[in-house]
Amino acid sequence: MLTMGSFFDSVQKEIALSLNHMEKIKGLGRNKTVTVQLLKDKMDKDKMAHIILEVMERTEACVALLQNAVSEVELSQKESKEAGNKVIKLQDELLSSKTNQINQFQKMVDSQLKNTIKTEMKSYSDAVKKDAGENLTIRNIKTAVKDIVKN
DSSP, X not given: OOOXXXXXXXXXXXXXXXXXXXXXXXXXXXXXXXXXHHHHHHOOHHHHHHHHHHHHHHHHHHHHHXXXXXXXXXXXXXXXXXXXXXXXXXXXXHHHHHHHHHHHHHHHHHHHHHHHHHHHHHHHHHHHHHHHGGGOOHHHHHHHHHHHHHO
């Protein structure tokens, strides 16, 4: 896999090689402005053709590196998108699972609460029956239930 660091190192190396080759030619340095006349004065056609060929080869190498980098970036983007979609799917599944758990827990709590209320009402009703004897009326039961709810 081509990293951005290795990509830039390779391009820099290719450019440096071209510049070093040109610097070897007498009178052409990095700090000197290269003009057509300077090239005519310092080089013959064979040297010029050799330099042009080398620059073309180095340029092709840089283009190949760029194409490889583009392919790597596109692959990384595709993999990133796929990973993001997987995360979204997993989050949806988790949310659905947690919603189901909450609903089941709510049903269990409701059922337990209803059973507890029924048991307590029966217990209270039995206690009222003992204390009230035959004076047990619907009104007395309603009053007792209201007292329980308040407490």
